[in-house]
Amino acid sequence: MLLAGKVRGMTLRKNIVITGASSGLGEGMARGFAAKGRNLGLCARRTDRLEKLAAELKAEYPGIEVVVHPLDVNDHDEVFKVFGEFRADLGTVDRVVVNAGLGKGQPVGKGRFDANKQTLETNLVAGLAQCEAAMQIFRDERAGHLVVVSSFSALRGLPRNVTAYAASKAGLSALADGIRTDVHGTPIKVTTLLPGYIESEMNARAGGNLLVTKADAGARALVKAIESEPAKAYVPTLPWALLSPVMRFAPPWLLRKFV
Numbered sequence: 385m386l387l388a389g390k391v392r393g394m395t396l397r398k399n400i401v402i403t404g405a406s407s408g409l410g411e412g413m414a415r416g417f418a419a420k421g422r423n424l425g426l427c428a429r430r431t432d433r434l435e436k437l438a439a440e441l442k443a444e445y446p447g448i449e450v451v452v453h454p455l456d457v458n459d460h461d462e463v464f465k466v467f468g469e470f471r472a473d474l475g476t477v478d479r480v481v482v483n484a485g486l487g488k489g490q491p492v493g494k495g496r497f498d499a500n501k502q503t504l505e506t507n508l509v510a511g512l513a514q515c516e517a518a519m520q521i522f523r524d525e526r527a528g529h530l531v532v533v534s535s536f537s538a539l540r541g542l543p544r545n546v547t548a549y550a551a552s553k554a555g556l557s558a559l560a561d562g563i564r565t566d567v568h569g570t571p572i573k574v575t576t577l578l579p580g581y582i583e584s585e586m587n588a589r590a591g592g593n594l595l596v597t598k599a600d601a602g603a604r605a606l607v608k609a610i611e612s613e614p615a616k617a618y619v620p621t622l623p624w625a626l627l628s629p630v631m632r633f634a635p636p637w638l639l640r641k642f643v
């Protein structure tokens with residue numbers, strides 16, 4: 385089995401674990417990495433979709449290995465167990481993409497603490513569990529690439545149904561920043577992705593937004609960004625990198641018009 389190596393001076397991450405891989409961005413990234421000949425460890429709650437995706441990828445790319453395990457990331461003990469199983473299955477884990485997340489939420493004080501709490505638990509606390517499990521492996525192997533899928537919304541506290549979601553993603557971004565600083569100067573790399581609107585089940589309500597990127601194009605942009613292993617990346621770069629100062633400094637009345 386091929387493990388991490390060098391390609392044109394860059395590290396080849398051969399064995400990649402992706403959480404939340406049964407649909408949306410996770411599925412798109414799995415397809416993109418499979419096309420590059422990478423071995424995959426895929427996990428999500430919906431095992432029927434995972435099995436179908438794995439069968440499709442192995443049929444289309446017979447030279448790769450695709451391993452699937454059911455995982456609810458809110459079962460934190462199971463996160464550590466499943467990541468360990470991926471390591472045993474693949475021989476090593478070279479990259480982990482922390483992608484599983486939840487987009488539900490309601491305005492704070494409107495009686496839906498349950499929805500907002502679930503969003504923070506899934507995106508931030510379960511995100512921490514995934515980072516902990518991945519970093520244990522990378523510290524032991526003295527190499528690896530942790531990829532945290534945050535959100536463009538992490539740049540600013542946002543109103544209405546996005547308040548809890550934006551807060552959870554801001555926390556996740558800060559977590560990734562801290563881990564990156566902690567391992568600075570080592571062979572362990574940490575990337576924070578800040579996607580804008582990319583077509584998926586999670587942001588279906590934004591379907592009429594002119595800034596929404598089609599799912600296939602969004603997945604390609606995510607894979608390209610991950611392969612470059614930057615500290616942070618807006619995905620797609622345009623228009624989101626250009627819009628980042630607007631997001632940070634726009635007055636509240638303007639944010640309320642567009643969120």
